[in-house]
Amino acid sequence: MNIQYTIRLAALVALVFCGTQGTPAADAPATSEWVHPGKGGKLIYQTTPAGDRIMDFSFAGYGGGGVALPNVRAVKTIQPSGGDDTPQIQAAIDELAKLPLKNNFRGAVLLAPGNFICSNTIYLSAGGIVLRGSGSGAKGTTIHMAGPRHVAILIGTGRGRRVPEESYDNNQQMSWDAGRTNEAFGSFQTMIADKYVPSGATTFAVANAKGFAVGDLVSIRRPTTTNWVHFMGMDNLVRDGRHQTWLRAGRDEFQERKIMAIDGNKITVDIPLADSYDAAYLNPPGTTVSKVPPERRVTNVGVEDLHIQCPPLEIAYGRAPYSAIRVGGDDCWVRDVYCEETMNSTVLAGKRITMEDVRVKHTFPNLGASKPTDFSIEGSEILIDRCEITGDNMYFVWTGGLEPGPNVILNSTFRGRGSRIQPHMRWSTGLLVDNCTVPDGGIDFPNRGVAGSGHGWTMGWAVAWNCIAKFYTIQNPPGAANWAIGCIGDRVLAARYFDSSPILPEGIFDAHNTPVAPQSLYLAQLQERLGKRALKNIGYKSNSPGQFANKSVPRLPEVPSQANQMLGRNLALHRPTNPSSVRGNSAQFGGENAVDGNANTYWQPNGTNNAYLEIDTEGPLDINALSLEEAVGMTGRVQQYKVEGQVNSDWQLLSQGTDIGEFKVDHFPQTTVWKVRLTILKATDLPAIREFGLYSSQ
Numbered sequence: 001m002n003i004q005y006t007i008r009l010a011a012l013v014a015l016v017f018c019g020t021q022g023t024p025a026a027d028a029p030a031t032s033e034w035v036h037p038g039k040g041g042k043l044i045y046q047t048t049p050a051g052d053r054i055m056d057f058s059f060a061g062y063g064g065g066g067v068a069l070p071n072v073r074a075v076k077t078i079q080p081s082g083g084d085d086t087p088q089i090q091a092a093i094d095e096l097a098k099l100p101l102k103n104n105f106r107g108a109v110l111l112a113p114g115n116f117i118c119s120n121t122i123y124l125s126a127g128g129i130v131l132r133g134s135g136s137g138a139k140g141t142t143i144h145m146a147g148p149r150h151v152a153i154l155i156g157t158g159r160g161r162r163v164p165e166e167s168y169d170n171n172q173q174m175s176w177d178a179g180r181t182n183e184a185f186g187s188f189q190t191m192i193a194d195k196y197v198p199s200g201a202t203t204f205a206v207a208n209a210k211g212f213a214v215g216d217l218v219s220i221r222r223p224t225t226t227n228w229v230h231f232m233g234m235d236n237l238v239r240d241g242r243h244q245t246w247l248r249a250g251r252d253e254f255q256e257r258k259i260m261a262i263d264g265n266k267i268t269v270d271i272p273l274a275d276s277y278d279a280a281y282l283n284p285p286g287t288t289v290s291k292v293p294p295e296r297r298v299t300n301v302g303v304e305d306l307h308i309q310c311p312p313l314e315i316a317y318g319r320a321p322y323s324a325i326r327v328g329g330d331d332c333w334v335r336d337v338y339c340e341e342t343m344n345s346t347v348l349a350g351k352r353i354t355m356e357d358v359r360v361k362h363t364f365p366n367l368g369a370s371k372p373t374d375f376s377i378e379g380s381e382i383l384i385d386r387c388e389i390t391g392d393n394m395y396f397v398w399t400g401g402l403e404p405g406p407n408v409i410l411n412s413t414f415r416g417r418g419s420r421i422q423p424h425m426r427w428s429t430g431l432l433v434d435n436c437t438v439p440d441g442g443i444d445f446p447n448r449g450v451a452g453s454g455h456g457w458t459m460g461w462a463v464a465w466n467c468i469a470k471f472y473t474i475q476n477p478p479g480a481a482n483w484a485i486g487c488i489g490d491r492v493l494a495a496r497y498f499d500s501s502p503i504l505p506e507g508i509f510d511a512h513n514t515p516v517a518p519q520s521l522y523l524a525q526l527q528e529r530l531g532k533r534a535l536k537n538i539g540y541k542s543n544s545p546g547q548f549a550n551k552s553v554p555r556l557p558e559v560p561s562q563a564n565q566m567l568g569r570n571l572a573l574h575r576p577t578n579p580s581s582v583r584g585n586s587a588q589f590g591g592e593n594a595v596d597g598n599a600n601t602y603w604q605p606n607g608t609n610n611a612y613l614e615i616d617t618e619g620p621l622d623i624n625a626l627s628l629e630e631a632v633g634m635t636g637r638v639q640q641y642k643v644e645g646q647v648n649s650d651w652q653l654l655s656q657g658t659d660i661g662e663f664k665v666d667h668f669p670q671t672t673v674w675k676v677r678l679t680i681l682k683a684t685d686l687p688a689i690r691e692f693g694l695y696s697s698q
Contacts, residue, residue, distance in 0.1 A: 029516055029517040030517070031511075031516055031517055032486065034046045034054055034483060036516075036517070043524060043528055045200075047198070047200075048198070052200055052481065053198065054200060054461075055200040055274060055405070056200070056271075056272050056406070056529065057405065057408050057463075058526040058529050059271045060381050060407055060432075060522070061381065061385075061538065062331055062332070062353065062383070063352060064352055065383070065526055065530070066530040066535075066538060067534075067537060067538075069356070070300070073107055074109070074110040074132065075096060075107030076095065076108075077112055078109065078112065078116075079114070080117075082117075084147075085116040085117055089109065089116065089118070093122070093124060093126075096126075096129050097126035101127070101128050104300045105128040105130070106128040107128075107129070111131070111132065111133045111143075111306070113135070113139060113140055113141055114141065115144055117146055118145060118146065118147075119146045120150055122152065124153065124155045124301050125156065125157065125298060128301070130303070130304065131303050131304075132304050133305040133306035135305050135336075136305055136307045136336050136337055136338040137307070137338075140306075141306055142307040142308075143306060143307070143308045145309065145310040145322040149321040151322075151323045152325060152342070153303055153324070153325045153326070154328070155301045155326065156329035188211030188290070189290040189291070190207050190211065190288070191286045192205070192207075192286065193206055193207045194277070194279070195279045196277065196279065196280075197287075200272045200273065202268055202270075202273070204266070204273075206265050206266075209262050212259055212267065212289075215258065216259045216291050217257075217259075217294060218257055218290060218292065219254050219289075219292045220254065220255045220256075220289050221252050221253070221287060222252060222255070222275060222282065222287050223252050223286070224248065224249055224250065224253070225249055225281060227281045228278075232477065233478060234246035234247070234457065237450050237454045237456060237649075239498070239649045246456035247427065247456075253427070253429075254402075254404075256292065257270055267289070271381070274404040274405040274430025274461060275460065276480065278479060281479075297329045298330075300331050300332070302332060302335070303333075303335075304334070304337065305336045306337050307337075307338045307340065308342060309341065310340070310342055311341065312341045312363040313364065315367060316366065317343045317344060317366050317370070320344070322341075324337070324339040324345040324346055326347045326349070328350055329353075330350045330353075331351075332350060333353065335356040336358075337357075338359045338361075339359065339361070339374070340361050342374075343362075343366070343372050344372045344374065344376070345374040346358065347378055348378060351379055351380050351381050352382075353379065353381070354383045354538075355375070355383070356383075356387070356538075356539070357387065358388075360374045360389045362390060362391035362394075362416075365416075365417070366391070366393045367591075368591075369578040369614060369675070370578070371576075373395040374391070374394065374396060374397075375387070375389070375397040375409075376397075376398060376399075377397065377400065377403060377428075379407075383522075384397065384410065384412060385408075385410045385411060385538070386410070386412060387412040387413075388415075389413075390416060391415075392419060393416070393419060393576055394419045395424065396421050396438070397421045398422055399423040399424060399458070401425050401427065402426060404428065404430055405429060405430020405431055406430050408434060409421065409433045409434065409436055410434045410436075412436050412437075414436065415439060416440055416441060417440050417441070417556060417559060419441040420442040421441075421443045421444065422443075422446065422458070423444075423445060423459035424458060426455060427459075429461045429462070429480075430461050431445075431462040431463070432462070432522060433463070433464045434465045434466065436467045436550075437550040437551065438467070439554070439556070441469065441470055441471075442470060443467055443487075444458075444472070444473040444474070445459040445464075445474050445475060445507060446458060446459075446473045446475050447496035447504055448496070449498050449649070450649045451497045456496075459477075459482060460480035461480055463482075463483045463484075463521065464487050465520070466485070466486040466487065466519060467486075468487070468489060468553075469488075471489055471492050472489055472490070472491055472509075474491070476505045476507045482508070483510065484507060484508070484510070485516060486510070486511045487512065487513075488515070491509060491512065498674045500648050519545055519547070520543050520548070523543040526538075564627065566697070567693070567695040567697045568696065569695070570597070571623060571693075571695060571696065572615050572692055572693050574597075575616055576615075576616040577591035577592050577603075578616065579611075579612070579613045580613070581606040582604070582605065582606070583605060583606055589604040590603065591603045594613060594690065594691060599632075600690075601690065602631040602634075602690035603688070605686065608684070609683065611687065612678060613689065614677045614678075615676045617673060617676065617694075619674070620672050620674060623645070623670070623673060624667060624668060624671065624697060625666065625667045625668070625697045626666050626693060627693035628641075628660045628663075628691065628692060629664070629690050629691035630660050631688035632690075634685075634687075634688040635660075636659070636684070637684050638659060638660045638682075638683050640657070640658050641656065641657055641660065641678060641679060642655070642656040642679050642681060643656070643676065643678050645671055645676050645677075646677070652671070654666070655668050
């Protein structure tokens with residue numbers, strides 16, 4: 001039996017996905033038992049038996065949420081030169097960097113309408129500067145990327161997680177009832193004294209609070225221990241016979257918060273905690289709370305009203321030459337930017353960042369089984385709002401490792417076959433996917449197992465709220481929860497990646513296929529904390545269905561299918577491929593040609609022996625037959641081959657032979673695979689495989 005299957009509500013799914021999507025005709029909207037408005041509209045939260053709750057995500061965004069993006073006066077205007085415009089744009093920015101700050105800003109560099117050719121990165125390394133175009137449309141400002149591989153615009157100096165001023169041996173157990181002071185830096189460090197601090201909490205007890213004061217910035221260090229890794233089931237990751245490391249002891253999680261109140265040894269912080277702290281698994285060495293100095297990242301930098309364009313390339317993302325924007329600062333923003341053909345377009349690696357009305361378009365699908373992302377969340381308090389991506393075979397949004405929230409994706413639309421929103425690796429927490437539409441793909445909070453280099457559990461304490469997607473893979477990690485509330489689409493049950501069993505516990509589905517009130521959880525939390533004005537500040541007239549226009553997005557046409565009269569439907573058609581090599585590194589001979597259904601194209605490697613072509617089945621797939629074809633005029637070249645399937649994180653022989661010819665079919669016992677690999681063991685000349693088919697024949 002296939003280990004991955006779906007739970008379908010046929011009538012409602014037909015309503016949602018037949019032609020154009022739409023929410024079901026509704027009377028009064030449902031409410032969630034986990035968060036719902038009570039008397040007077042105040043939100044009421046349900047907790048787990050341990051006290052965990054859905055966190056308040058409203059702190060995500062510029063200025064800590066609910067703050068209008070600044071409108072900064074232009075100080076310098078640049079006209080396109082007709083040549084390389086990078087030097088003159090950079091010179092104008094550097095000139096502004098010498099000006100004094102006035103109300104946190106130095107001014108804006110305005111790019112006039114027209115085409116600017118840029119062969120290198122534009123650096124925004126000083127705070128208080130805005131790079132503004134004259135619009136992202138056809139009559140606005142276009143940055144044409146040219147020259148060597150680079151990112152178009154870099155804010156700050158890149159990413160970098162800050163640790164407390166005092167580091168300590170992670171294997172050393174501190175005294176449970178005492179704090180300590182670092183003489184060199186004057187920073188104070190103590191231990192969390194509670195046996196369990198629930199996710200979503202703002203108050204916790206420490207061993208000694210006397211070294212802290214209201215207003216202090218603190219870093220809460222959650223240790224990665226072998227005990228916790230074992231509890232998470234992440235110490236048994238093996239791929240191809242080799243152990244994979246999810247998180248090593250000492251690679252810890254940090255959450256920075258401001259102290260709002262102190263009552264004895266109880267500390268209250270400004271932003272809820274995006275993870276839980278269980279002393280049973282974290283002690284020793286225990287969770288520490290350390291006073292840290294203010295951030296030193298660049299602040300108050302914006303990029304807006306631009307079109308960033310590079311030539312469309314049919315290429316694997318690892319070879320793509322251009323990306324769009326990297327944000328390595330705090331309290332920064334990107335708005336009204338159209339990124340055309342950039343790959344791995346944006347990275348958000350600071351705090352309190354808003355990315356609003358950013359659109360990314362890809363003409364060609366990413367080639368290969370390894371997938372890029374256009375919105376990479378590598379920081380905290382990040383808001384991605386009213387954004388769009390169109391692209392096949394990619395992750396629309398992902399999170400890096402050990403990145404605690406709150407982080408929010410709001411009112412955004414993502415279209416593309418074989419693509420999805422999916423946290424990427426190694427335990428991030430506190431993500432809200434709110435009113436997003438993914439008509440052709442999925443929203444996942446999964447255990448990726450040995451994918452990559454042992455990505456394992458990707459996400460805890462995440463919520464999908466009033467979303468529409470083709471499917472959801474929502475899984476519950478040990479000691480944590482993930483929710484899908486008011487969401488429309490298929491539910492998928494699965495084992496961890498590359499395993500056949502066991503099926504992992506499903507996350508919490510509440511009011512499935514029935515939208516709930518409030519329409520947006522983020523906006524409801526924001527209004528409760530800061531009032532209705534906060535919604536207007538970020539461009540929402542109200543928290544009502546009329547503000548969410550992405551609920552009727554048509555699905556893309558289905559990819560054409562092919563069937564063999566004897567074998568049935570070809571399950572390999574248009575799957576991602578990973579070849580060992582490609583003749584001349586040319587798309588004319590790429591691995592995708594073996595699964596495109598076109599008899600006139602073929603995959604051809606550089607060498608004759610031990611060349612391989614992998615097909616990524618994009619999830620567990622039951623097969624019991626395969627077909628192989630050599631290209632016309634090049635038959636008889638293959639003298640020996642084998643085909644293996646990736647089963648339970650290892651390779652298992654499915655079939656082998658001494659020749660292929662015009663058409664070859666191999667049968668084998670029904671097998672659940674995650675990948676299939678053809679290896680040419682011997683050939684008289686460069687092999688040319690025009691078709692590699694997979695089937696589940698009767």
